Structures are given as structure tokens and as C-alpha cells.
Amino acid sequence: MARQKQLVRIRLESRQEDERTVHEYDGEWVIKERSGYLLYEEHDEGGHPVKTTIRVRPDELSIVRRGAVVSEQRYIKGLRQAGEYSTKGLRFRLETVTDLLTITSAKAADSGLLPLPLDISWSYTLWMDEQHIGRFELRLYIEEAD
Template sequence: MSERMNVSIKLESRQDGAVQVNEHRGELFRKDRSLYIRYEEPIEGEANSEPIRSLIRYRQGELLITRRGAVDSEQLFAVGGKRAGRYRSPIMSFQMETETEQLALHAEDAAEGELAEPPFTIEWKYDLWIDEHLSGRFHIRLHIQGEQ
């Protein structure tokens, strides 16, 4: 893989039977034993709002999502136990935990968990806990496709 690559990102989130799909353009790069995906999320309905800059770091067995801008949050996903995170916006702020049931990178030409060339999918299932109460169960698929 070249140092940096422009990619199309499709984020599919399932919670309690409801599906939400978001598409973005971003950048993929590799550093050490990790893949990084960087993109911006516009704030819908607010023309002058600061976009949310998202950075996803995947390495075998661990996924970290950091968001900065109109929202400031950090979530860590790793199978086995709960992982601390946080969320802050102008409206609210809270601590949260994720309990990950599954985390895998799927690619046609790569062994399970191997850092792959696009196209590939990172898939994870987790429970979200807020103030020690189960807030929701999620199944996420992050599809990455190289752009020409």
C-alpha cells in the first residue's frame, strides 16, 4: 500500500433492528502495525458548524475511534472486558464503556486480522454502557474502498 490513499467509506450501524448508513470520503494510511482512516463528518442542518474530524485506528485485536470538533469523543473496542470511553458536546457530556463481542477485519486477499489493501471491511459488535446501564447493542460494518 502506498503511504496514503484516498478512500470511500461506508459506515453501516445496526441497533435493535434499525440500520443507519453513512458515506464519506477520506484517507487511509499505515503506521507501524496499524491502519488509520481519517475523514470529516459534516453537521447536517447547521451550515456554519465545525465539522467532526474522525480518526479510526485499527490494529489486530483493537479499534480506537476518536472524534474532534462539534463532538469530542473516544471509544475503544477490544474483545474481552469493558473499555472506558467518553463523549462531550455543547449539550451533554458523559463517560461510557464498550464491551466488545466481536472485532475482525475481512478482506478477500488477506488472512484473518492481517492489515489489508482496500477493499476490506472492519466489523465489530458491542454493548454500550453509560453510567453502568446498558444503553444499546450495536453491530457496525466499516467498508473501505480505494478511490482512483
């Protein structure tokens, strides 16, 4: 299957307890086989670039970050997933237990593809090196750029 590539606008909302953050990015949405890939660049707290790739499947979300921060996380509803996070010589093992993952589109899907706009919500509990960190709720909205 040929790749389909679109320029997109991204809105990412995150909530942990009473703290809420919202970030907006420009990126690319690439359809390859039966997965959608969201590619964009963000910056760590020091302002260093981090390339982020989010793979979207109907029942799974994977996030890979490369740059000043290196991390991999996977979210599948009802499952505990191993991951990792590293920065400046520090490395941590991550585990997530995802209790919610919904992926919805305003358009009907053609042959299992993920048409834009997409609204993705997920929530999970995070452990870092076997220490409970907290529960997170995220919402990712992806739409075609003007």
C-alpha cells in the same frame, strides 16, 4: 517505516435494534508502523463538522472524534473499555463491551499490514454514565477511491 497514504471511499452501516443507518464518506487511509488510520470528516446532527480518526489494528479498533462532538471509544473483543463523549458542555463516561470484532481483507497481508479493501465488523454493548444504552452492530467497508 514510511507512511503509505491512499484516498478511500468509506461505507459505514450501523444497527441498533430495528434501526439501521448507512453513511458514505471520502477519506484517507494511512499506514503507519503496524496500524492503519482512517481519516474522514462527518457532521453532527446540527451539520457541524467532526473530524474522525479510526485506528485499525488486527485485534483492536479505536475511534476518536473531534469537533462539535468530542469522543473516544476503543473496541477489543471480549473486553470492557472506558471512553468518553462530550458536546456543548455535556460530558458522559462511556463503557463498551465488544463481543465481535472481525477485520478481513480481500488481499493477503504483507508483513502484518492491513491492505485495502477492508471489511470491519464489530458489535458491542454500550453504557453511558453506568446506564445501559443498548447493543450496536457496525460494519465499516474501506476501499481505494477511483
